[in-house]
Amino acid sequence: MFSSGKFVITQVIRGGTAWMYGLSVNDEIIAVDGKAGDKLQAAINDLKAGELVDIELTRSGEKMIVSVEILPPVIRDFEYIIMEKMSPQQQSVFNKLLPHE
DSSP, X not given: OEETTEEEOOOOOTTSHHHHTTOOTXXXXXXXXXXXXXXXXXHHHTOOTTOEEEEEEEETXXXXXXXXXXXXXXXXXXXXXXXXXXXXXXXXXXXXXXXXO
């Protein structure tokens, strides 16, 4: 998400590219395959499944480069409701399969 002149990861979806490659909420993306500044938005918008790219980012003030393969979008074809009291089996499924914080 673009915010205050920065591209910051605001959500990591279980099974998605960010999740698979260890990217975290609040990581700031600086460049994608060397494209930064004015070209960064276009670089992010143009990413396609199967592409191999280097993502330069900062995490807690530390710069790093993560090489990733862009995965297809995570598609959920169901909705769920979080219940106040879950059985141990429900909690187990929730923890393993559904995105949550």
